[in-house]
Amino acid sequence: MMNPVERAKQDWYPIGIVSDPRRPKRYATRVLGKDIVLETKEEGSLSVSCGDESWEITEAYDHIWTSPSQNPKPLFSIPEENERDRRFVPCGVVHVRCSPLRAVENFLDIAHFPFVHTDVLGSEPHTEVAPYKVNIDETKDEVIATKVKFFQPQAAKSANEGIVTEYIYRVPAPMTAILYKTCPNRDDVLDIISLFVQPIDEDNCAVWPWMALYDDESSMADMVEFQQLIFLQDRNILENQIPKRLPIDPKMEIPTRADLTSVAYRRWLKKSGALYGALIQPAEQSAE
Amino acid sequence: MEFTLYDYALSGNCYKVRLFASILGVNYEKISVEFHPAAEHKSETMLQISPAGTLPILTVGEMVLSETQAMLFWMAKTYDRSGAWWPNNYDPMAQAMVLQWLGFSGDLTATIGQARLNSLFQTPIDRAKVVKCSVTALRRLEAHLTEQSFEQKKFITGVFPTIADLACFPYVALSGDVGTDPGLEHDSYPAIRNWIYEIKSLPGFIPMPGIFEMHQLKDHEADPTIRQVPEG
Amino acid sequence: MACTGVGFSKNLSNARVMRAFVNGKDVVIWRSRSGKLSAWENRCPHRGMRLSYGFVRGEALACMYHGWHYGVDGKCKYIPAHPNLEPPKTIQIQRYSSCEKDGVIWVSEGIEANTPEIPAGLFPIRSMELHCSADVLKNTLCGLTSASLENDQPVFHVTDEQEDVMYIDIPKRKFALCFILQNFPHSRCFIHVLSERECAPRDKKWISRVLERLRRIAENRTGEAT
Numbered sequence: 200m201m202n203p204v205e206r207a208k209q210d211w212y213p214i215g216i217v218s219d220p221r222r223p224k225r226y227a228t229r230v231l232g233k234d235i236v237l238e239t240k241e242e243g244s245l246s247v248s249c250g251d252e253s254w255e256i257t258e259a260y261d262h263i264w265t266s267p268s269q270n271p272k273p274l275f276s277i278p279e280e281n282e283r284d285r286r287f288v289p290c291g292v293v294h295v296r297c298s299p300l301r302a303v304e305n306f307l308d309i310a311h312f313p314f315v316h317t318d319v320l321g322s323e324p325h326t327e328v329a330p331y332k333v334n335i336d337e338t339k340d341e342v343i344a345t346k347v348k349f350f351q352p353q354a355a356k357s358a359n360e361g362i363v364t365e366y367i368y369r370v371p372a373p374m375t376a377i378l379y380k381t382c383p384n385r386d387d388v389l390d391i392i393s394l395f396v397q398p399i400d401e402d403n404c405a406v407w408p409w410m411a412l413y414d415d416e417s418s419m420a421d422m423v424e425f426q427q428l429i430f431l432q433d434r435n436i437l438e439n440q441i442p443k444r445l446p447i448d449p450k451m452e453i454p455t456r457a458d459l460t461s462v463a464y465r466r467w468l469k470k471s472g473a474l475y476g477a478l479i480q481p482a483e484q485s486a487e
Numbered sequence: 488m489e490f491t492l493y494d495y496a497l498s499g500n501c502y503k504v505r506l507f508a509s510i511l512g513v514n515y516e517k518i519s520v521e522f523h524p525a526a527e528h529k530s531e532t533m534l535q536i537s538p539a540g541t542l543p544i545l546t547v548g549e550m551v552l553s554e555t556q557a558m559l560f561w562m563a564k565t566y567d568r569s570g571a572w573w574p575n576n577y578d579p580m581a582q583a584m585v586l587q588w589l590g591f592s593g594d595l596t597a598t599i600g601q602a603r604l605n606s607l608f609q610t611p612i613d614r615a616k617v618v619k620c621s622v623t624a625l626r627r628l629e630a631h632l633t634e635q636s637f638e639q640k641k642f643i644t645g646v647f648p649t650i651a652d653l654a655c656f657p658y659v660a661l662s663g664d665v666g667t668d669p670g671l672e673h674d675s676y677p678a679i680r681n682w683i684y685e686i687k688s689l690p691g692f693i694p695m696p697g698i699f700e701m702h703q704l705k706d707h708e709a710d711p712t713i714r715q716v717p718e719g
Numbered sequence: 720m721a722c723t724g725v726g727f728s729k730n731l732s733n734a735r736v737m738r739a740f741v742n743g744k745d746v747v748i749w750r751s752r753s754g755k756l757s758a759w760e761n762r763c764p765h766r767g768m769r770l771s772y773g774f775v776r777g778e779a780l781a782c783m784y785h786g787w788h789y790g791v792d793g794k795c796k797y798i799p800a801h802p803n804l805e806p807p808k809t810i811q812i813q814r815y816s817s818c819e820k821d822g823v824i825w826v827s828e829g830i831e832a833n834t835p836e837i838p839a840g841l842f843p844i845r846s847m848e849l850h851c852s853a854d855v856l857k858n859t860l861c862g863l864t865s866a867s868l869e870n871d872q873p874v875f876h877v878t879d880e881q882e883d884v885m886y887i888d889i890p891k892r893k894f895a896l897c898f899i900l901q902n903f904p905h906s907r908c909f910i911h912v913l914s915e916r917e918c919a920p921r922d923k924k925w926i927s928r929v930l931e932r933l934r935r936i937a938e939n940r941t942g943e944a945t
């Protein structure tokens with residue numbers, strides 16, 4: 200099997216928002232432990248360099264993506280980006296001291312809503328996670344969870360009362376997770392929230408949430424704030440999980456039926472060798 | 488609606504006003520300002536409202552406040568019928584102590600607040616220096632609260648909380664972002680730990696992202712199966 | 720296995736949680752609503768969350784992430800995502816032994832409780848963290864002479880030294896203090912200071928400030944003054 204770094208180099212990673220007037224002309228950041236520079240030229244064209252190398256670059260879903268590979272895997276698709284009456288909301292970036300894989304896994308988890316997103320995405324005593332379905336879509340090579348239902352006091356900025364929200368989750372790349380959820384205003388469409396994760400290195404990441412919503416009422420600031428609020432609540436958890444890297448050995452942590460998506464995600468990572476940010480050997484319990 | 492607050496959910500300074508309003512039971516109009524990524528607080532529109540270019544901003548009629556210490560004072564004088572959050576006029580010494588620790592709360596924004604903005608958004612700072620100053624500030628509060636505890640005082644200026652406690656609380660409770668090891672700074676101060684529990688136990692307490700709530704306060708209203716955990 | 724002093728009983732009220740390090744290991748220490756003390760590995764077996772961020776529900780500690788409840792025996796009692804499921808008996812957190820004696824909380828690895836070896840009847844003054852190792856602090860204390868301190872300052876006098884406990888006299892004020900040392904990671908340590916006699920608040924404050932002075936001196940030695 201390919202080593203984790205080589206495997207990770209085949210994917211695309213977010214490093215900026217396309218229309219960000221505040222990004223410096225030379226913006227320095229890190230991907231997969233390498234220092235890179237995103238340069239914005241006078242006429243607006245973009246390039247990414249890592250020392251003498253130049254990296255591949257593309258724009259999609261309001262973000263700038265880069266890959267160290269000369270021949271990267273195609274970027275995953277979100278067909279709903281063509282639905283022009285959605286509002287597309289890049290939510291900025293937040294740095295987290297955790298493995299990029301832990302950040303994705305947390306996004307796939309609903310059982311934490313009542314305790315971490317109390318009175319917004321969940322509340323006691325509505326803590327039960329009903330059975331749902333998880334598959335690996337072999338043709339697209341994605342993890343898919345469907346029929347995930349949960350009671351939510353305030354499912355979105357536009358929600359006025361508690362509703363049972365239904366979710367679909369997709370993991371189209373090791374460091375990307377997309378969810379489709381009940382839209383509080385309409386029952387014929389689903390809102391989309393995704394988490395694009397930039398692997399700074401195996402123990403640190405930067406998270407770029409992006410939304411594609413049907414919401415005509417809320418202000419941009421309100422929608423961005425709502426997503427940032429949710430993610431900052433998660434960040435407190437993510438920075439306090441031990442070990443920092445995602446354990447792949449099933450004996451190291453104890454899943455229940457509510458964690459089927461997480462179990463499938465870990466298996467899928469293992470099978471495809473996407474182990475950058477994973478803990479492969481059960482570690483000596485460290486003091487850290 | 489008693490006043491308007493220009494607010495950002497992740498700001499520890501904005502949280503001071505939200506927290507105090509919740510404790511006092513005051514209704515207000517909240518307008519979200521996109522601090523990140525848009526830096527809307529520096530936009531021309533916002534600078535017209537408050538030239539200070541910072542959040543929060545509290546407005547009532549013609550009055551525009553851009554300093555949280557002034558906001559807490561005004562809220563205490565206007566809405567606090569108990570008279571406990573700001574000491575009364577016959578006690579200048581007590582007022583002076585509250586002012587002293589309100590001033591200290593500004594140091595917390597300048598140290599822990601900066602360290603946190605750097606951890607979240609990579610804002611440029613001299614991190615080593617900011618961390619060192621954050622530790623100095625935390626130690627100063629820890630020493631003070633320890634001395635208070637010798638006289639059975641649980642709060643910064645006495646046996647009851649004042650606006651000085653609320654002004655200091657957010658960045659102290661968010662101090663997990665100081666240092667390289669998450670939480671180590673936050674978990675190394677026993678007097679501060681006890682004080683945080685006291686603040687979280689105040690009636691009307693609300694959390695903010697990064698500050699967990701004490702779910703145990705709710706156990707009387709929770710599902711009975713949760714309460715009846717058998718003893719080991 | 721020797722036990723480690725991790726703090727004072729008075730600093731951990733019922734239904735509260737704290738974090739400490741014991742032999743370099745991250746430990747959660749908590750008191751149930753009725754006051755039972757427990758010390759465990761600071762890691763939830765479900766998804767690894769530090770339990771020191773958790774909350775107390777009656778006689779159980781609940782994890783902040785998904786709210787799993789653990790009874791004082793360390794066994795999982797309740798999984799909120801599956802309210803009707805009886806949690807498997809095998810879900811159990813590694814426990815440490817803990818005890819309290821004369822106002823100090825002691826923790827040791829393993830289940831067998833050890834009795835700490837300090838005299839009975841001391842009065843807790845202050846727990847304080849230092850950014851230097853316990854060894855640096857010890858050397859500092861032993862090396863302090865009246866010459867290394869300004870005239871009017873207290874002269875510490877080490878009267879006895881054991882592995883994790885030191886006895887110190889401050890003759891000028893007639894204080895006899897006991898220092899319990901606790902190592903922390905990243906070259907840090909904690910001292911838990913007790914007095915042989917009951918002190919007035921004014922005396923406690925004086926001792927507390929002397930301790931801070933001691934911290935400045937010890938940290939200067941490691942070049943880590945703050």
Ligand SMILES: N[C@@H](CCC(=O)N[C@@H](CS)C(=O)NCC(=O)O)C(=O)O
Binds near residue numbers: 540543556
């Ligand atoms: N002195 C102000 C400071 C407020 C402050 O620093 N606010 C931060 C957000 S938490 C801010 O707006 N910073 C932007 C800047 O300083 O440019 C107060 O206490 O209210």
Ligand code: FES
Binds near residue numbers: 764783
């Ligand atoms: S990690 Fe503790 S309950 Fe899930």
Ligand SMILES: [Fe+2]
Binds near residue numbers: 305306311315316433
């Ligand atoms: Fe979450």
